[in-house]
Amino acid sequence: MPSLEIVTSRLCLLPFTQEICQQVLAGEYTALEHTGITPAPGWPDEETLDTLPKILKNLAKVPAPTGFESWMVLKKENMTLIGDASFKGVPNPNGEVDLGYGIIAAEQQKGYGLEVAQALTN
Structure with missing residues (x-):
């Protein structure tokens, strides 16, 4: 597994x-399987597939994930991948940062987005 990891009561966040x-992007999931991650039905959704090239571009700018790139959102109980979250840059001089996230439709309205946002801002 990647060296950076954030764990909450229900979720595990790992950097892409x-x-x-x-x-x-090639429709292959071997790297995920080797880390014990199972994509949930519906992942990746269209929004994630549109976002992955941007994530790749940002990752190419750093030698290793810094924590301010993009994260996979997994249900901790079974390491099922249900979404993603991203910082839109590093904090400004006031410590403010823009954060976005997406959770697959089947897992929405369960408080995961709030849990992700709190974990990443902490």
Whole structure:
């Protein structure tokens, strides 16, 4: 697994890697499977597939994930991938940062987005 990890009561957040992004865009999930991650039915959705090239571009700018790139959102109980979250840059001088997230339709309205946002801002 990648070295950065954020764990909440229900979720595990892991940074995307270039390998994972490239494979998912190609319809391949070997890198995920090797880390014990199972994509939930419905993942990746269209929004995620549109976002992955941007994630790859941002990852190419750094030698390793810094924590301010994009994260996979997994249900901790079974390491099922249900969404993603991203910082839109690093904090400004006031410590403010823009954050976006997406959770697959079947897992929405369960408080996961709020849990992700709180974990990443902490």
